[in-house]
Amino acid sequence: MNPRRRLSGGGRGDTVFKALLFLAASTIPALLIALVIELTRGARQAIDRFGAGFIFGSGWDPVAGTFGAWPAVFGTLLTSALALLLAVPLALGVAIYLTEFAPMRIRRPVATMIELLAAIPSVVYGLWGIFVMIPFLRTWVYPVLEARLGFLPFFAGPVYGPSVLSASLILTVMIIPFIMSVSREVLLAVPPGQREAALALGATRWEAVSTVIVPYAKSGILGAVILGLGRALGETMAVTMLIGNRHEIAASLFAPGYSMAAVIANEFADAAGGPLHESALIYLALILFGVTVIVNGAARLMIWRVARRGGAT
Amino acid sequence: MMDPRARRRAKSRVMVALMGVTVVVAMLPLILILASLVLRGAQSLSPEFFVNRPAPVGELGGGVAHAILGTLMIVGTAALVAVPVGIAAGLYASEYRGTRMAQLTRFVADVLNGTPSIVVGILAWTWVVAVQGHFSAAAGSFALGLLMLPMVMRTTEELIKLVPNELRESALALGYPRWRTTFVVLRTALPGIVTGTLLAVARVSGETAPLLFTALGSEYFSFDLDRPMAALPLVVFKYATGPYPEWHQLAWTASLVLILVVFLLGVAARLATRQRL
Numbered sequence: 001m002n003p004r005r006r007l008s009g010g011g012r013g014d015t016v017f018k019a020l021l022f023l024a025a026s027t028i029p030a031l032l033i034a035l036v037i038e039l040t041r042g043a044r045q046a047i048d049r050f051g052a053g054f055i056f057g058s059g060w061d062p063v064a065g066t067f068g069a070w071p072a073v074f075g076t077l078l079t080s081a082l083a084l085l086l087a088v089p090l091a092l093g094v095a096i097y098l099t100e101f102a103p104m105r106i107r108r109p110v111a112t113m114i115e116l117l118a119a120i121p122s123v124v125y126g127l128w129g130i131f132v133m134i135p136f137l138r139t140w141v142y143p144v145l146e147a148r149l150g151f152l153p154f155f156a157g158p159v160y161g162p163s164v165l166s167a168s169l170i171l172t173v174m175i176i177p178f179i180m181s182v183s184r185e186v187l188l189a190v191p192p193g194q195r196e197a198a199l200a201l202g203a204t205r206w207e208a209v210s211t212v213i214v215p216y217a218k219s220g221i222l223g224a225v226i227l228g229l230g231r232a233l234g235e236t237m238a239v240t241m242l243i244g245n246r247h248e249i250a251a252s253l254f255a256p257g258y259s260m261a262a263v264i265a266n267e268f269a270d271a272a273g274g275p276l277h278e279s280a281l282i283y284l285a286l287i288l289f290g291v292t293v294i295v296n297g298a299a300r301l302m303i304w305r306v307a308r309r310g311g312a313t
Numbered sequence: 314m315m316d317p318r319a320r321r322r323a324k325s326r327v328m329v330a331l332m333g334v335t336v337v338v339a340m341l342p343l344i345l346i347l348a349s350l351v352l353r354g355a356q357s358l359s360p361e362f363f364v365n366r367p368a369p370v371g372e373l374g375g376g377v378a379h380a381i382l383g384t385l386m387i388v389g390t391a392a393l394v395a396v397p398v399g400i401a402a403g404l405y406a407s408e409y410r411g412t413r414m415a416q417l418t419r420f421v422a423d424v425l426n427g428t429p430s431i432v433v434g435i436l437a438w439t440w441v442v443a444v445q446g447h448f449s450a451a452a453g454s455f456a457l458g459l460l461m462l463p464m465v466m467r468t469t470e471e472l473i474k475l476v477p478n479e480l481r482e483s484a485l486a487l488g489y490p491r492w493r494t495t496f497v498v499l500r501t502a503l504p505g506i507v508t509g510t511l512l513a514v515a516r517v518s519g520e521t522a523p524l525l526f527t528a529l530g531s532e533y534f535s536f537d538l539d540r541p542m543a544a545l546p547l548v549v550f551k552y553a554t555g556p557y558p559e560w561h562q563l564a565w566t567a568s569l570v571l572i573l574v575v576f577l578l579g580v581a582a583r584l585a586t587r588q589r590l
Contacts (some may be wrong), residue, residue, distance in 0.1 A: 017492035018405075020401065025401070025405035027402065035433070041439075042439055093331065095334040097333055110340070119515065119575055121518075121519025123519065123553075124568045127549055130554075187563060223400070234431070234432070235482070237521045241550070260427055264431050265431060268435070268438070289429070296424045
């Protein structure tokens, strides 16, 4: 063999090897493309029949062949929004405390423990929600809320156990570890010089955090929050078990509702309404997929931007 | 009127304390969930539980051995295919990291990692169940494998990136071709990759949604991947949402077993890293 060719790193082995690795890597973009194509194909019948009006239509009756996704879409958006509202302050509080204030010794162990929450399977959250959380809330929390705030339409009775509020609360618990661990990483990537400069100028510890560190990590934290949103939107089992599974929109958070993922989980295995029912469910999956791809894509771009800037300074 | 400096200090102290409180609030659910699992689940944790299949309602001594076997088979088959491909994809993304394909793969893997598992389950249903005309454990394995693939790829890539470039340079300087160099790099990062893989296995072991309409679940022992098969998460779902108190008890114990499986894999993962790094 020509020695120069050897030195240039060529050789048939390398070409074959690189091609094999390339082939393995290409399965991942191929998977994304396959999802788009197959979901669109499966949803074809429902798309032709209902068009974009599917999203905002209501009334879900597999036997009569009417399918409107709005109650499920609305339920998904509402539970996710409520969960974010509750989880973001908590998760950020934990992340900031664990990167800035906590004694060094407990930082890692506490973070690891909270991250354990993310390892608990969704169906176990559902079980716990049904038999521990809901009975507790129905005895101690919901009646008080109804008595004090019942004049507001969203806290009006009657109080159901499985409800939009119960589903939102379990989602809150489930997304805290995600938001916490990503924002903790972002906060850890803030260069120590920033913090030291703030303290040297006479800032208190809280002022250093609120005026320098958090603004510096802002877009990464936003990324973490959006990532949490993505989780909440797609969360299936726990929501299915706690939301009450009713194709209706009620003003009250104490009333049962539905979410897109829950509809699919409950109805897909035996789509009783035949091919159109099946197709409507795949349409629902396509919408859910589209939303989570956009949400996750946006979150990743934001987190990368911070990581790159952190590396440059 | 308070001295402004003292006021600022006081405010700082209050805020720090508030954040300390959030830590307690965030840890509370973990403690409560684990406590309920142990308290309620351990009640009927007996040897029969790991040997028998569910008894008819009203009879005692039922177990979930069929589901433990099913989970092992479904997840094992998924890992067998997804792990090698995932590692190879991760190697590509890190060893040829400048290429456009590497960047694309990385980004798409991150997006897929956030995709709801039920959506991936529908793809498995379309390609396996709808084509064959019946539910099967193989379709469940396919779904879980697709879920594992981007997870394994990303961990592999992150860990291979940590291997110092000097190692690659020394191997190349000794006249190794690129492909043998890559194996040297892979061996160095192996403990970490084992950890990442075990964590991915742990995560998909608890997946329920994509199995609902692929593996479907079953009441019987089965080794046949072409038939419906039981899995621990499916058992928990079915028995938790069913009407009988005996079922609920079974769901708690099955959950405890499921959590133990997931946590043991997690501990094994950590040990694998600690031993050699």
